[in-house]
Amino acid sequence: MSGEDGTPPPLSPEEASFLARQRVARLATADAEGRPQSIPVCFAYESGTVFIALDEKPKGVEAKRLKRVRNILENPEVSLVADRYDDSDWSRLAFVMARGKAELVEPGADGHEAAIRLLRGKYRQYERMRIEENPVIAIRVERASSWGALTEEPEPPRLEDTLFGRRSVRKYLGLEVSDESIERVLEAGRWAPSPHGRQPWRFAVIKKPETKERLADAMGESWRENLEMDGQSSEVVEKRLEGSKRRLLDAPTLILVCLHLEDLDEYPDEGRRKDEETMAVQSLGAATQNMLLAAYGLGLDTSWMCAPLFTPETVRESLDLDERLIPHALITLGYAEGDPPKRRSRRSLDELVVFRD
Numbered sequence: 001m002s003g004e005d006g007t008p009p010p011l012s013p014e015e016a017s018f019l020a021r022q023r024v025a026r027l028a029t030a031d032a033e034g035r036p037q038s039i040p041v042c043f044a045y046e047s048g049t050v051f052i053a054l055d056e057k058p059k060g061v062e063a064k065r066l067k068r069v070r071n072i073l074e075n076p077e078v079s080l081v082a083d084r085y086d087d088s089d090w091s092r093l094a095f096v097m098a099r100g101k102a103e104l105v106e107p108g109a110d111g112h113e114a115a116i117r118l119l120r121g122k123y124r125q126y127e128r129m130r131i132e133e134n135p136v137i138a139i140r141v142e143r144a145s146s147w148g149a150l151t152e153e154p155e156p157p158r159l160e161d162t163l164f165g166r167r168s169v170r171k172y173l174g175l176e177v178s179d180e181s182i183e184r185v186l187e188a189g190r191w192a193p194s195p196h197g198r199q200p201w202r203f204a205v206i207k208k209p210e211t212k213e214r215l216a217d218a219m220g221e222s223w224r225e226n227l228e229m230d231g232q233s234s235e236v237v238e239k240r241l242e243g244s245k246r247r248l249l250d251a252p253t254l255i256l257v258c259l260h261l262e263d264l265d266e267y268p269d270e271g272r273r274k275d276e277e278t279m280a281v282q283s284l285g286a287a288t289q290n291m292l293l294a295a296y297g298l299g300l301d302t303s304w305m306c307a308p309l310f311t312p313e314t315v316r317e318s319l320d321l322d323e324r325l326i327p328h329a330l331i332t333l334g335y336a337e338g339d340p341p342k343r344r345s346r347r348s349l350d351e352l353v354v355f356r357d
């Protein structure tokens, strides 16, 4: 991986992955005379830049008058430390220290909106805060150092932290995923609920670049036909195909989730046959979600791609799979390059729920 201008990134993949996974860091600033201040901050990281919101937690001080902001305006040199401490096992301790220059990105300025999406993607608490009205602190990392067991598995997060922390990741670091981790993810899929306990799904694991390429090319061809049928311009078609292929090639591991209907209950009527199939698809979703959540708990990241659903035969052929398998979804699996931005707001519970006492 290298910076946009070809310079090597200041953080190694292991450091970037560790940093992006932490929920809190310590930001050190100093005023013009070098008097230091250090405070805990929530932050998001992407491609060599750390972003910190100036939120509206009651601090009793207008954002621009906060000591950290005044320090940055006087002296942009800052340092940020994210660490892991484990009292019961000191072999797991680790930290990453990023140093660089901080600046304030004002609302409306280039990059402000993207930074807000990044921060809201990571912390759902920011959804309800008007952080977009304040500048964002952006630290362009120039140097990084680290120590300890950066690649150790994190402490298993609480279930709620997993549910709310998982995000679809579309950019991965070039770090391999261990076979043990892949197996643990698959094992979580195996334990999903299913109709009559029949487990009407099968998984194919793809790691080799040449196999990924074959699959991406095969799916790309049939997607091309669909896009052209939709009347998309050839420029748009090529761009979308290239983006989709990149995503498959850049993800260290792919898990193809297939429907397997052989063991379902048989019914004489079409209606119940269809219902049985719907249940199988429902449980394929449960197995997929189990794997996404298990991966997140192991310190990995994922994304769910629906492309195989539209071209199951092509996918089956390109991977030489049993003909009873119906490809439905791809899970990309790896280590996020940074915090993924928030794409859309979640609907409120008021919109989603009715209560009927």
Ligand SMILES: Cc1cc2nc3c(=O)[nH]c(=O)nc-3n(C[C@H](O)[C@H](O)[C@H](O)COP(=O)(O)O)c2cc1C
Pocket (backbone or CB within 6 Å): 166, 167, 168, 169, 303, 304, 305, 306, 307, 343, 344
């Ligand atoms: C059935 C299903 C199919 C999806 N297909 C795709 C896909 O093809 N490409 C993609 O980028 N994301 C896909 N997603 C991911 C959603 O876009 C994503 O879950 C949603 O925007 C919410 O964001 P989050 O997962 O980061 O919380 C899919 C999700 C589901 C459940």
